[in-house]
Amino acid sequence: MNQKTLQVDALESEAIYILREVVAQFEKPVLLFSGGKDSITLVRLAQKAFFPAKIPFPLMHIDTGHNFPETIEFRDRLTRELGVELIVRNVQDNIDNGTVKEETGRYASRNMLQTETLLDAIEEFGFDACIGGARRDEEKARAKERIFSVRDDFGQWDEKNQRPEVFDMLNGKIDLGQNVRVFPISNWTELDVWSYIKKENIEIPSIYFAHKRKTFLRDGLIWSADDAVVFRDEEEKVEERMVRFRTVGDMSCTAAVLSNAVDIAKVVEEIRDSSISERGARIDDKRSEAAMEKRKQQGYF
Amino acid sequence: MKDTKTQTNSTTSSSLEKAGLGHLKIATAGSVDDGKSTLIGRLLYDTKSLTDDKLEAIQEKSKQRGFDYLDFSLATDGLVAEREQGITIDVAHIYFSTRKKSFIIADTPGHIEYTRNMVTGASTAQASIVLIDARNGVVEQTYRHFFINNLLRIKDVVIAINKMDLVNFSEEKYNIIKGEIEYLASKSEYKNQNLTFIPLSALEGDNVVTPSKNMPWYKGETLLHHLERLDAEDINEVSQTRFPVQTVIRPKTEEHHDFRGYAGKIYGGDFEVGDQVAVLPSQTKSTIKSIHFFNEEFTRAKSGSSVTITLNDNVNVSRGDMLVKIDEEPTITKQLNATICWMDKEPLQASQKYYIKHGVNDAQAKITQLNTIIKTDFSGKIENPSALELNQIGDIQLKLSKPLLVDAYNKNKSNGAFILINPKTNNTVGVGFIKSPL
Numbered sequence: 001m002n003q004k005t006l007q008v009d010a011l012e013s014e015a016i017y018i019l020r021e022v023v024a025q026f027e028k029p030v031l032l033f034s035g036g037k038d039s040i041t042l043v044r045l046a047q048k049a050f051f052p053a054k055i056p057f058p059l060m061h062i063d064t065g066h067n068f069p070e071t072i073e074f075r076d077r078l079t080r081e082l083g084v085e086l087i088v089r090n091v092q093d094n095i096d097n098g099t100v101k102e103e104t105g106r107y108a109s110r111n112m113l114q115t116e117t118l119l120d121a122i123e124e125f126g127f128d129a130c131i132g133g134a135r136r137d138e139e140k141a142r143a144k145e146r147i148f149s150v151r152d153d154f155g156q157w158d159e160k161n162q163r164p165e166v167f168d169m170l171n172g173k174i175d176l177g178q179n180v181r182v183f184p185i186s187n188w189t190e191l192d193v194w195s196y197i198k199k200e201n202i203e204i205p206s207i208y209f210a211h212k213r214k215t216f217l218r219d220g221l222i223w224s225a226d227d228a229v230v231f232r233d234e235e236e237k238v239e240e241r242m243v244r245f246r247t248v249g250d251m252s253c254t255a256a257v258l259s260n261a262v263d264i265a266k267v268v269e270e271i272r273d274s275s276i277s278e279r280g281a282r283i284d285d286k287r288s289e290a291a292m293e294k295r296k297q298q299g300y301f
Numbered sequence: 302m303k304d305t306k307t308q309t310n311s312t313t314s315s316s317l318e319k320a321g322l323g324h325l326k327i328a329t330a331g332s333v334d335d336g337k338s339t340l341i342g343r344l345l346y347d348t349k350s351l352t353d354d355k356l357e358a359i360q361e362k363s364k365q366r367g368f369d370y371l372d373f374s375l376a377t378d379g380l381v382a383e384r385e386q387g388i389t390i391d392v393a394h395i396y397f398s399t400r401k402k403s404f405i406i407a408d409t410p411g412h413i414e415y416t417r418n419m420v421t422g423a424s425t426a427q428a429s430i431v432l433i434d435a436r437n438g439v440v441e442q443t444y445r446h447f448f449i450n451n452l453l454r455i456k457d458v459v460i461a462i463n464k465m466d467l468v469n470f471s472e473e474k475y476n477i478i479k480g481e482i483e484y485l486a487s488k489s490e491y492k493n494q495n496l497t498f499i500p501l502s503a504l505e506g507d508n509v510v511t512p513s514k515n516m517p518w519y520k521g522e523t524l525l526h527h528l529e530r531l532d533a534e535d536i537n538e539v540s541q542t543r544f545p546v547q548t549v550i551r552p553k554t555e556e557h558h559d560f561r562g563y564a565g566k567i568y569g570g571d572f573e574v575g576d577q578v579a580v581l582p583s584q585t586k587s588t589i590k591s592i593h594f595f596n597e598e599f600t601r602a603k604s605g606s607s608v609t610i611t612l613n614d615n616v617n618v619s620r621g622d623m624l625v626k627i628d629e630e631p632t633i634t635k636q637l638n639a640t641i642c643w644m645d646k647e648p649l650q651a652s653q654k655y656y657i658k659h660g661v662n663d664a665q666a667k668i669t670q671l672n673t674i675i676k677t678d679f680s681g682k683i684e685n686p687s688a689l690e691l692n693q694i695g696d697i698q699l700k701l702s703k704p705l706l707v708d709a710y711n712k713n714k715s716n717g718a719f720i721l722i723n724p725k726t727n728n729t730v731g732v733g734f735i736k737s738p739l
Contacts, residue, residue, distance in 0.1 A: 006592065006599040008606035010324075016607035017566045020547040021661065024620055048595040049607070052560060053552035136394040143393040150727075164417050164644050166424040166732045168566075169658050169720050173727040187324070187405060189396045274352070 011192060012045070015184040017168065018147055019049040019131070022182050023056055025172035026129040029182075030087070032118075033059040033079075035071035036248040037204050038133030038185065041193050043078065044202055045184060046131075057131075058085035062117050064110040065092045066250045074205040089121040106233070109253040119155045122179055129172070131182045137189045148172055149181040190246075191271050198264040209267065210244045210259040221255035246271075324396070324403040325531060328423040328455070330446035331432030336463045340432065340503035341395055341408055342373020344525065347510035350397035370504065392422040401529045416692040417644035420449055420732060424718075427536045428457040428528070435468045435500070439481045444678040447482065451491045452640065452694070452734060454714060456536045459497045459527060466502040470515040475500045488679045491711075499524050540713040541629040542570035542604070545660045546622045550609055562593060562609035563618055565661070568715035570626075572610070573601045577627040580616050581706045586627065587614040621662035623706045631708045631716060634738035637699045640675070641689070645723065645730035648688035649697070655730065656722040657701065665702035666721065672696040696736070710734040 008016075022029050031046060033039045046055045059079055063072075079086040091113050094100045099120075100113045122130065136143045146162050148170050163171055172180055185193065197204060214225040216236040225238045232238075243256035244267070257274075261267040329337045342359075345351045351359070363372045395406045407422030423429060429450050433443055450458050460482050468474045479498045486496055499508055500519050507513035510525045522530075550562040576589045592599045593609040602608050610624065618624075625631065643649050649668065657666035673682040674695040682696075689695045710717030721731040 003601070004597075004599045005601040005603065006594050006597075006606055006608065007603040008594060008608070010605060013566060013605055013607040017547070020564050020607070024548045024661070049564070050550060051593070051595050051609070052554075052557045052562075053550050137396040143395065163729045164421040164720075164732070166421055166720060166729070167715075167718055168425070169660065169718075171658060171720065171722055171727070171729045173656070173722055175727065187394065187396075189398075189403075191398075 011185070011188055012048075012196070014168070014187065015042075015045045016049040018170065018182065018184040019046055021170050021172070022129050022131060023050070025170070026180070028125065028127050029057040029129040029131060030060045030125070030127045031055075031057055031131045032133075033061050033075065033086075034133075034248065035061065035067065035075040035205060036133070037193055037197060037208060038135065040078070040202060040204055041188075041196055042131060042133050042184060043082070044196075044200055047082070055082065055084050058087050060087040060089065060121060060127075060130075062114045062121065063088050063090045063092075064114060064250045065090060066110055066252050068205070068207050068245075068248060068251055070205045070207050071248055074203075078203075087121070087125070089117050089124075091117045093117070094120070107253075109250055111250045111253050115155065122155070127179060128174065129180045129182055131184065133185060134181075134183045135188050135190070135193070136183075136186050145183060145186060147183055147186050149183065150174060151179055151181060153177045155179075191268070194264070194268045194271055198268055205248065207245045207248060210242050210262050212240055213243050213256065214238050215241045215243060215256060222258065223255055224251060324405040325428065325528070326405045326407065326426045327428045327430060327528065328407045328409055328419075328426035329430045329432065330409055330419055330423065330442075330450070331430075331461075331463075332434065332437070332440050332442035335432040335434045336374075336503045337408060337432050338374030339372075340430075340461065340463065340501075340509065341406055342371075342375070343503045343506055343509050344406075345395070345397055346371075346373060347506060348397055348399050348525065373503075392418050399525070399529060404528065416445065416449075417642070419446065420453075420642050420644070423449060423453055423455060424732070426453075426455055428459070428531055429455045430459045430461050430524070432461050432463050433478055435462050435464045435471075435474050435478065438474075438478050439485075441678070443482075444485070447485055448489075448677040448679065448694070449642070451489045451494070452642070454491055454493075454538075454711065456493060456538070457495045457497075457531055459499060459524065461524060462498065462500045463503055465500045465507060465513075465516065466505050470500070470507075470513075472516070472518045475519075485679055497521070497527055499527065538714060539604075540569040540715070541631075541708070542572060542626055543568045543631070543708075543713065543716045544572065544610065544624040545662065545716075546618055546620055546624065547661050548620055549618065560611070561615075562611050563624065564607075564609045565624075566607045567602055567604050569604055569713055571601060571603050572608075572624075574599075578612070578624045579627055579630060580612075580618055581623045581625060581630065582633050582704050583617065583622070585614070585616045587612040587616055589613075623662075631706045631713070632738040633704045633706055635701045635704050636669075637701070637705075637707065637733075637738060638736045639697055639699065639719070639733040640694065640736060641697050641721070641731045641733045642694045643689045643691060643731050645728060646691055647723070647730070648690045649695075649731060650688045654724065656724055657699070657705070657719050657733075658722060659705045659707065659719040660716065662705060664705060667700045668697055669700045670698040672698065697733075699733075707735050707738055709737055 050056055091110050094117050095102050100116045134142055146165050215222045216225045216238050218236055222243055244259040245256050247254055261270045331337050359371055359375045362375050393408045395408055397404055409419040409422035431446050462475055462478050500516055501508040507515055508523045510523060512523055544565050544567050546563045547565045550564050552560055574589050574592060579586055590611045590613045592602045651668050651671045654667050657664050673684055674686045674693055675682050708716040717735045719733045720729050723730045
């Protein structure tokens, strides 16, 4: 064997360490998979953490029914290739059985409705740890998150009473009915995630790269017009623009940015020079200054 | 997973592509209203790290509230209660980069009742900034934060004397405060600390990123310049190698039928294939057969790397066990002397039982003695107290339900600390620093 010295990057090592702690400390962990770049990064980290064994927990997607088709296709192919179990639960089912009510109006979105479906699924399967791709740099309330974030039966996050997390010791002790949300890439920035995807050559859905798309302008943001879920006024003119998406949320609340970045290297360059934050293109965060915190208290991811 | 077809050869300067150091972590501390959030906001603003949408939000909010300046603290205080009260309750993590370095700032609460959150933020920091209001000088919280930085053995500490604009940029004021802190440092047990004093005005921007025109008497560097020069590798202390096993990897597939790998993170030093190791606590000896990272094998792995290790002998290893080099063994003990920082409303009392978590290892612990409360102003100790209250620091003795594999914290940071968990509430109630095994 050639002499090869390894020094794993601190962020990657930290994430792998956290994923291994989850498997060691919990009975039924699950990785919440949205098909977005952050959860795809998590999947790669989970592969690394347990190799040569397979990823020892299922992936779960809470499907709003408003996902970009590219994302769904990608999700199915990835889980098939990795040989991991994929669980899908649909917001539509909660709408149909009356446990949540569809929003109406021009900013209608199903993003908030996901919470109910998620909590139902956690209960259905008895998951005690839900691994998610949230990062502290995304938003001010998330900047305060622990890596192991304890939630009660209602998924509630008590921000004033979080457990101290010292050094890298993670306290996963919980009572029956509680669960922990785990954020292995807490300390990564958006640029770190993109650099990692580039370095690892990880495949991601095509909507992250610049492509021609029918769009219209609203509130200074660019919206996709080639689907029925985004409620559009008559005077909002549809034009074809060269765009890419920085996050892959629900189509109804995810705006695009003008871009010519057709490959990873160019995306990384654009992000580095960009002057709008990633969630700046998420309309649901703008509803009020306290939007994210409120949603998190209610059990949103 | 298949690779993308778009192969490129361009290089980027992101932290992940540098040699494994990640971000430099800095903790900030100071009393309420010393201007920590403003200082961080100023750092972000002057390094152009605030994105347009965030800056707009700050401008708008400052205007709404009728301020005649930009309230940078709005960039960091993220919780509703914090904005209502204008204070920082919990640690916020703030990320910014300059062309030279990436930083994570743990912005910790100055308020006395949130001291435990300050310890939380500082525990993973490689450097620390203690803010002092030039008008008020050294106050109780300054002592406490300085003490905690020493207890945690944070090597690089910046004393940022803020609000110099409100004391007419007085060199005399600066020197008085500097003298007080130097006197404190002389009384501290931890002698390896680099102390740097910087007079600044976070609100006006003096000496944060740009050198101050108002203080020509100060010949030192700006805060940002100092932070950019720090090297995580110089700051991290080298110690004996410790490999606590997190989980055992046994794929049980055709291809890897006999694979038995020990997954964990290497602390302190390095490991090489062929190293003679002891498996603790059983003290079985073996040698390292291979070091794996994902689908590659390496002959050597450096400290800080999460790897999977296989051994040449079929020994029984499970979670909580530890691999160490043959002549570098930690102490195997069922009793500990430790300094503890108490973090719970329910006080610590002698004879109480807790769970102890030491790295990835768990045991039950009983407090056999509460020896002293240490005064965080370096003025001495209270002997034989009846209890240790929230935010107090003291010396205790513990008895353990099973042997743990420990080092003194001043010899090996990664293997010298533990947390206590209340079995009734599952809360983390204290953090301990091992002084000596008994």
